[in-house]
Each structure stands twice: as C-alpha cells, then as structure tokens.
Amino acid sequence: MPASPAVATAGSAAAGQGSRRRAGRPVGGVLDKAGITEAALRLIEKKGYDGLTMAALARSLNVAPSALYNHVKSKRDVLLLLEDHLASLVDVSAFGAGPWEDAVRTWAWSYRDVFSQHTPLIPVIAVLPVTDAPQTLAMYETVSGGFRDAGFPEERIVSSIVALESFIFGSAYDVTAPADIFDPGTMAEATPSFTGAVRSLAEQGHERPADVAFSLGLEALISGLGGLRG
Amino acid sequence: MPASPAVATAGSAAAGQGSRRRAGRPVGGVLDKAGITEAALRLIEKKGYDGLTMAALARSLNVAPSALYNHVKSKRDVLLLLEDHLASLVDVSAFGAGPWEDAVRTWAWSYRDVFSQHTPLIPVIAVLPVTDAPQTLAMYETVSGGFRDAGFPEERIVSSIVALESFIFGSAYDVTAPADIFDPGTMAEATPSFTGAVRSLAEQGHERPADVAFSLGLEALISGLGGLRG
C-alpha cells in the first residue's frame, strides 16, 4: 500500500496546512509551488533556516521527501521560491506617491527588514537571474519607474538600484549580528582608536545600533545618488 | 601500524606543501593553524569553495580528516581562519597618508576585491565577533584611527564604518553575479521601465557593470559620510 496514504493524508494536508489546489486546474497531487513556499515559510518561522530541510519540509506537508522533487528541481529552487515570495512583501507603494527621497527610504527600510529575517537567502539572491523571479521583477519595475520619473538618466538607474541593494543586503546581515560583535576583548589596549569608538557608540545607548548605521548609510546614498538626476 | 605513516608523510607534507613548523616551538605534529589556513587557501584557489571539504583539506595536508579537529573546532573555524587571513590582505595603507576620501576609496576597493573572491565567507564575517580575529581587528584599528584623525566625532565612527562595510559586502556579491542577471526574459514587455534601464546600461558597454555600481555608491557614501566630520 505504498501510495495509498497519499489520498488519506492529502485531505488533512490541504485542510490543516492551507495548501490548496487551484480550482478548475488539472491537478494530480497534493503539492504545488505555492503550497511548498507557504510550508517552507512556516517552517522557517518555527525552526529557522537550520530546520529547513527537504525532509522536514516534506513532513510538514505530509508527504515523502522525494515527492517534493516532482515540483522543484532542488533545495535551491525552494530558496528561490522563498526569495520571490519575500520580494512581494517589500513595500514599494511610496514610489509614485511622493518625493523620490521618501520613496527610496520607505522601500530600502522595508527591503532590509524583510531580508534581515532571511539572510541565508542573500547569497542566493545575489546570483539569481531575475527571469525566474516574477515578483522580484515586479519590484524592480516599480522601483526603476520611480527612478525614471524622478529624473534619473536611464543608463544610471540600474547601477543606482544595485548600489542601494548592495547596501541593503549587507545591512540585513548587521541586524542579525550579536550585540558584542565589536568587543575587542583582550586586544583592547592594542586598539585604542577602535576601542574608543566602540565604547563611545555604546555610551549612546541606541537600542538597535544596526539601525543607526543603516540610517547613516542610506541617507548618504540617497543624497549622493539623488545628485545624479538630470 | 595506524599512526606510523604519520611521520613518513609528515616530511613530504612539509616539503611538498609548504606547511612548516615554527622553529624553537614545542611541536608535536605536522599541523598548525597557519598551515591549515595556507592549505585551505590553496584548495580554494584550485577548486573553489565547493572543493573545500574537511576531507579534501586533510588530504592536501597528507593527514587524516580527524587530525584537523585537534587544531580547529569545526569547519566554521577554518572559515574564520581564512577570514582573518584575508583581512590582512586589505589595503589600509592610505590611511594617514593622504586625504580621508582617498584613503576610504583605496580601502573600500581593496576590501571589496579581496572578498569578492571569497563571498562564501561573508555570512560568516557578518556574525564574527572581532575578538577572535586579530588581523581583522588590526584593520579596524587603522581605519577608525583614520576616521578619528579626519575629524569624525567618536560616536559616529563605528556606524560609518559599518555602513561602508555593509555596502562593501553586498557589492562583493555583485562582482560574482552572472552578466545576464537582469535579463527580464519573457517578462520584458511587462516591465518597460526596468527593461529600458537594463538595455540602456548594457548599451554603455561597460566591461564590469559591478564596478560602475560600486563606484557610484561608494562616492555617494564618501561624500555623504564625509559631511559628518566636525
């Protein structure tokens, strides 16, 4: 009775997990990309990226691990699905609804916040051709439209976005860094300038030091890049 | 004759590979952290990070995989050794030898170039307490000294460096991205602004598009952050 449990568990999976078939579509099985993405997201929320294994993902869908491979080519594919889903969560609404500076600010903070919870995706995004990521492409379209409307010369738009994105990805890592990451430890006396600078920042008592650095860099980029407009 | 080959192969490893004992030190075995770092670096040059396995690393040192664990706690430790070594390759010489802007430029380009060849280390660095990384700490000391001498208020130095570093790490990924990463593919008609911007950049015929974005962002950061000086 190898595959007979499939049907039995299929119902419970769809009901209990929220993965559903699209009505009117020719559907053979329980799984689809949307369901896999949803389940992966839930798994990550609960167990973190260490808990995201193909086996665990399959189990959360009441399915055998090998079944996943009928829908994704590899685990990397799952990460790509996640990335594209997250791109749809980034707030681009301010483009076209106010000054360019404000739109970039809103977008950048939102982008950083979303991916700071998903830093293991960053190495994947960096090499991901946007062709395979419709939501990501949609984000780029809105953002580049905003840049164009703000008066950016067309040939500088992509480079400007890439520069901002690079800063955003790097900053996403900062958010997850331990608070004591800059503690010089036993080398404190050997590094007076750095130690002093670290102490001085600590004395400011910021709740989220990463936010200070992000704000500083972002404002610099906004005003620097803003100067490129014609 | 379990460990008897150790001596026989020890000689050939030291001779053939370049890992050597420090003279006058109490030394029991063939391996030490410097030798492991060197071997790992060579392995990465030859086979890339996919080829950097504990087994391959051990083999390149003519040693059993388990022997490595007498010197490093885990593979992550090996990556940390690598990171700290690479930090020593970053060019900080311009600090104290010219205007702050030029020093930052030299440092940032060098930093990006070094780590663009080692992007798999970036997720590790991001969470690495500097305590364990003397070379990295030395870099920070030089850089923060440069910022202080340039007139930066002490409490802004670390945040400014972090902002630059975030941009640098993100940009290091860009260098490795495939050339066609922004090809909109079949969605081209649906994304006119973005497609136009990509085409327009492509028509410029830059050899290394990543360099354009990096230059753009870096100059923006330099002039923006430079304004913080008292």
Add this chain to the structure above:
DNA sequence: ACCACTAAATGAATGTCATTCATTTATAAG
C-alpha cells in the same frame, strides 16, 4: 637511559543531509 605524560594522528564509525530511481497509484482524457 628509563618512564610517564601529553599533544597529535589514525581509521573506523555515526548521523544528517540532499538527491535519485524503480515502482505504484490515482486521475483525466479519449
């Protein structure tokens, strides 16, 4: 010279993964 002591190496497990494959099942179409 002899005798521990200890750092360092060995090779044989272990356990966790992603991934593959032959086989089976269930659904949809003719």
Add this chain to the structure above:
DNA sequence: CTTATAAATGAATGACATTCATTTAGTGGT
C-alpha cells in the same frame, strides 16, 4: 473501459562534518 500521465512512495546513494577509542612519538623529569 482503457490508457496515458502526473505525482507519490520508500528504499537506496553518496557527500558531508564530526566523534571516538586507540596508537604513536616526542618531551621533561629522575
């Protein structure tokens, strides 16, 4: 009712990092 096909099964496979009991070879003290 038959047949084709998408999708699931579970039992391998193979790559890994990591652990452990055991063995080895120097070093320092006597």
